[in-house]
Amino acid sequence: MLSEQLTIVIPTKNEQGYIGRLLHDLIQQYDITGTKVIVADCSTDATPDIVENFSDRYSDSLDITLVNGGPVSTARNNGAKLAKTDFLLFIDADVRLPNPFHLTEALIEGKKSMVHGKKALVTSPLASYAQDWKCSLAYNIYNWVHRILVRKYPFAIGAFLLVDRNSFEQYGRFDELTDNSEDFLFSQNYTVKQFTITEKKIQLDDRRFKKIGYFGTIKHLIVNFYKFIIGDIQHFRRRSSYWGG
Numbered sequence: 001m002l003s004e005q006l007t008i009v010i011p012t013k014n015e016q017g018y019i020g021r022l023l024h025d026l027i028q029q030y031d032i033t034g035t036k037v038i039v040a041d042c043s044t045d046a047t048p049d050i051v052e053n054f055s056d057r058y059s060d061s062l063d064i065t066l067v068n069g070g071p072v073s074t075a076r077n078n079g080a081k082l083a084k085t086d087f088l089l090f091i092d093a094d095v096r097l098p099n100p101f102h103l104t105e106a107l108i109e110g111k112k113s114m115v116h117g118k119k120a121l122v123t124s125p126l127a128s129y130a131q132d133w134k135c136s137l138a139y140n141i142y143n144w145v146h147r148i149l150v151r152k153y154p155f156a157i158g159a160f161l162l163v164d165r166n167s168f169e170q171y172g173r174f175d176e177l178t179d180n181s182e183d184f185l186f187s188q189n190y191t192v193k194q195f196t197i198t199e200k201k202i203q204l205d206d207r208r209f210k211k212i213g214y215f216g217t218i219k220h221l222i223v224n225f226y227k228f229i230i231g232d233i234q235h236f237r238r239r240s241s242y243w244g245g
Contacts, residue, residue, distance in 0.1 A: 003034035003063075006107055007083035007165075008091060010039045011075030015093035016046040023054045025097040027061040030104050037064045038082050040075035047093075072158065073174035073182045080173060083165055087120075092159040096129055096203040106162045109196040116193040119167040123156035127201040135206035138214055147197070149225075154195035158183035160202045178236040181224050185236060188228075 008026065012019060019039070026032060039051050048066055055064035065082065069075035076090050087110055089103065097103070106122045113120035125146070126139040149155065156163070161183060171189045174182045187195070209217055227235040 001034065002029070002031045002103060002107065003036065005085050006035060006087045006089055006103065006162075007080075007085045008035060008037045008089045009076055009079035009083070010037065010091055010093055011069055011072050011079070012039055012041045012043055012047050012051075012093045013069065013075075014043045014045045014047060016043070016050055018094040019047055020050050020054060022091070022093055022095055022097075023051070023058075023062070023064075025095075026103075027058055028100050029097065029102065030100050032103070033061055034063055036083070036085070037062050038067060038079035039064065040067050040069035040079040042069035042075065071176065073176045073178065076158075077173045077176065080165075080168065086165055088163050088165050088168055090158060090161040090163075092204075094204060094207065095159055098203055099200045102198070102200045102202070105198050105200055106160075109198060110162050110164065113194050113196050114164060116191065118164075119190055119194045120162070120164045121154060121156050121167075121187060121190040121195045122162040122198065123196075124160045124198045124200065124202045126157075126159075127203045128205065129203040130206040132206050134214060135209065138209065138217075139204070143201075150195065150197065151192065154187045154190045154192060155184050156187045156195070159204065181228075181236050184224070184228070185233070 010022065026037065041048050041051070051064060051066055067078050067082065069078060080088055087107060089106070106124070110120040110122045113122070125143040128135040128139050146155065171186065174186055178185060212220065
């Protein structure tokens, strides 16, 4: 059962327009009954009320716990501290899971990767549910570039990042001093053989592009990748306005 192998951690901050749909998608996942879901929250809106209401109504499907959140890396780490399963899944509140076997596939891929040094990192390609062709195109381009880059640089996006708990703790969890790209930096602890991209796609909307635009997002990603290549890790510890930071 998933409940015996997987703990799900959702970092939230003012996600009242999204969190209910994600939780609904989770209970539609195959073999999900009893799975631990930890919502690490620092909201000022109705997000915690929605989570608690959902927990009360669907307690027979998911074991939902609210904990203190904070900045995204801190929130993820706080949630992970409560996990006792072999695998952790970090997933963002605005993600949609249209396929009921998505988590099962990700877990299977994670187990396969464990044969390579007993470590596993799994992520998913992206699709859009926004009514915006530019968003769909951007995610398709991202998926194409992602498939090329990960031949040398594993990169599990924070929106959907499954990892074995032992290596997650071994590598010190997410760096809470980094302001952005903490998912990319954490992913570099794994080899290409320990990393997998699922066939099934998660769905996102276009809110990630609304603050700095499509070209601004591309510039941000290119600059971050360049800074990583030249070893300027301090670049990631500077304040950023990326995606509402």
